[in-house]
Amino acid sequence: FGSRLKTFVHGSDPVILEVRFLFTSFNFSRTMSFEVGGDDAREIESFSTMVKDATVEVRKGFIRKVYSILTVQLLLTVIVAAPLTSMVSQSWLVANSWIMYLSLGMTMVTMCAMVCCQNLTRSFPTNYILLFVFTAFEGVCVGFVSAQYTWQSVVLALGMTVLIFLCMTIFAWKSKTDFTGFGPYLFAALMVLMVFGFVVSLLAMSGVQVYWAFMAYNLIGVIIFTFYIVYDTQLIIGEWGGHKHQFGIDDYVFAALNLYLDIINLFLFLLRLFGNRR
Template sequence: MNNYNLNSYNNQALDSHVSGVMKRVYVKMFLAMIVTALAAWACTVIPGIGMFLATHSWVYWGVAILELVLVFSLSGAINKMSSSTASLIFYLYSLLNGVTFALIFMAYTPVSIFKTFAITAGVFGAMSIYGYFTERDLTKIGSFLTMAIIGLFIAMIVNLFWANSTLEWIVSIAGVIIFVGLTAWDTQKIKQWAESGIGATDGRLATIGALTLYLDFINLFLFLLRFFGASSRD
């Protein structure tokens, strides 16, 4: 009986710990999305900034490259950072991402952006809940989808030069499917990290988890915007 009570207590403690970590993941992700949205909005309403980005492509690409540096730095060196440093890099990345998103805010109508965001939030929420509660091991699916990203990236590069509408449609469909699946797998993976306590403190784990799900959400949003976005020029 004592062993049963001890096991029950340990399970409850583990569940509470995992739940706490996941809450921090979602809170950090939500805050990062607010930072991104505010940065994008500011760049579009402050006179001159949006037009400067649109007419000086080197600035846009410079910011985009800096974003990649921050993401790879955070992902590769998370265990060597303090929790506060990891959080700072994550929020700086989300700020820079908002700067690049300014061109999207300029290209599409606010209504279509909001509609696409709502659809993305619904799909993301459903898949993240599934990934958290399912007993099915999603590792094989996740590994396949991760490899599929490489093929997706190659197809997108090819279409930059080929500009084929059929290929663009296929890429968009594939992108939605890939990031819908990755949302579920990444959620399960983060939960498993929290259960095992591998590699990072709770604070750093929450940050890398938030970054992972943030990227899933942003990419899903961008691919869905290809279907639901309405041009502001129409």
């Protein structure tokens, strides 16, 4: 069992769904609608200005800022992950796997800091520091995972991710359907996926052949995070696009982080689903 566990730890991909789980639960509680009055209504007034309450120019500025931050995050991820993907050997990855686990732990720490101390993520420059520290460590995790696959597989998964993201973004902008109310359902689906993944992991460590279950797990993950792109994009657009729920104007860091995690998780699931290991 010990040797199988070691093989599983070094031969499998770290699924960073715990980070997404934490942020999704926070996002779910923060983007619920508030149809109340009296004291509750007065208390809600203390919340940050919502996109729907802003002028058109402020809305446009919010969206530009979110996608600008997202672009920098993705570029930083590529810069950090590319050397690990193309320049190191498999033996080096195994010998230095502690770097990946340290990075995974740091992503959890920085995420908890952003979720538990929301005032920090709304104050410059602390919000940018936390965000890009998280992104850098996430890039290390992505690099370690990608290094286990051929470069053709990485390019294929990357191309598919870009194509899906662009198509879903256009769909979210053009669609007359409001998907911002689907948060609880996506949240439940993500929880089920995590439990399924945990069971598959235990079976793999026990020596049980779970290839098709693993493929089903990755396929479901692709579907869920594809829908998350639509969901989070419409939260960014807000009532400007006729949507009931939206991000606050001061939550541009959270909005960018949401989309970033959608893209990263989609890429990792696609890589595991279609990729060939070295």
